Amino acid sequence: MEQTLQPVHVPPGSGDTVFFLGDTYTTLLSGAQSGGTFALLEALVPAQTGPPPHIHHAEDETFILLEGVLDFHVVDDVHRAEADSVIFVPRGTRHHFSNVGDRHARMLFMYSPAGMEGMFSEIGSPGTRGTQAPPLSASDVEALGRVAAKYRFSIVPD
Numbered sequence: 001m002e003q004t005l006q007p008v009h010v011p012p013g014s015g016d017t018v019f020f021l022g023d024t025y026t027t028l029l030s031g032a033q034s035g036g037t038f039a040l041l042e043a044l045v046p047a048q049t050g051p052p053p054h055i056h057h058a059e060d061e062t063f064i065l066l067e068g069v070l071d072f073h074v075v076d077d078v079h080r081a082e083a084d085s086v087i088f089v090p091r092g093t094r095h096h097f098s099n100v101g102d103r104h105a106r107m108l109f110m111y112s113p114a115g116m117e118g119m120f121s122e123i124g125s126p127g128t129r130g131t132q133a134p135p136l137s138a139s140d141v142e143a144l145g146r147v148a149a150k151y152r153f154s155i156v157p158d
Contacts, residue, residue: 005035006033010029016030016121017128019124019127020133021144023043023046024128025044025124026129027040028042030117031117031118038112039114040110041111042108042109043106043109044105044106045068047103049098050099052144052155052158053096053156054094054154057091058116058152059091059111059114060089061110062087063085063088063107064086064109065086065105066108067104069101071098071100072087072095073097073098074093074094081097115152118151119150123143123147
């Protein structure tokens with residue numbers, strides 16, 4: 001039976017929010033809501049932080065920076081992104097970002113196809129949208145390693 005998709009409205013301040021890796025992640029649209037075609041999330045990234053280098057093996061990722069300044073490291077290139085910048089990273093590409101500013105950065109990012117968004121709710125801790133997460137912890141890094149195969153990504157050296 002074919003799935004019938006329904007329109008979705010995500011009011012300001014809503015979504016499913018978790019704290020993870022020192023960042024605040026809010027799932028705005030899940031794969032369940034988009035028929036698996038994509039997932040849309042918001043990230044609040046504190047100054048001078050960012051995730052480790054990694055590769056998504058099954059999803060393309062698109063970032064839209066709304067506030068702040070991030071350096072996106074994509075393979076051997078570094079792209080300085082300011083508000084209204086868009087970065088597309090095809091699956092299988094080593095990448096990471098770092099907040100090089102002196103205040104938080106806020107961005108939207110999309111996985112296509114969906115699925116990766118499940119990782120955040122599985123291993124993050126409940127959070128509040130728009131608030132800063134606790135600092136990165138060793139247990140966050142351990143949790144990331146535990147679910148890497150399930151969510152088809154690898155943490156890689158820079």
